[in-house]
Amino acid sequence: MSIGIASDHGGYSLKSYIQSNLTTMKFIDYGTNTLDSVHYPLIADKLCQAILAGDISRGILICGTGIGISIRANRYQGIRAALAFDEFTAEMAKAHNNANILCLGGRTTSNDTALKLITTWATTRFEGGRHATRVELLDSTTIK
Helix, strand or coil: CCEEEEECCCCHHHHHHHHHHCCCCCEEECCCCCCCCCCHHHHHHHHHHHHHCCCCCEEEEEECCCHHHHHHHCCCCCCCEEECCCHHHHHHHHHCCCCCEEEEECCCCCHHHHHHHHHHHHHCCCCCCHHHHHHHHHHHCCCC
16 A cells, blocks of 8 residues: 655655655655645644545655654544654554654654665564554543
8 A cells, every 4th residue: 555645844855855765665645745834734634634534554744853743643543653763763663653654854854864764664564462452542542
């Protein structure tokens, strides 16, 4: 299945680089497609809604630091968005947390690092076991 990808203006250049250089992966682009300022929560919403609708199973979100867009994405029940900054965090995001969204910072992640993080996350398998119970808790618990 294809991987969704979306960014705000702060992540647009990195998103473009990823799409041009990870040609072994098929991406569905959920915007933005310019350097014009946009609100990252609205960009995150598009990709999260596509995952929850079953149009895609996973995605990549990019804003300036990856922080804001990950906060927004994690407001959705069933979304597990993880901000990764090295190969270990990308691996653990999938192996232990079954992250269905990888978040990156367009202003904090180099092009080469981004490719490594995406490849690591995309090829790592969820370990299940004791982690499955924790992921179920993440997906089912609403705290007010």
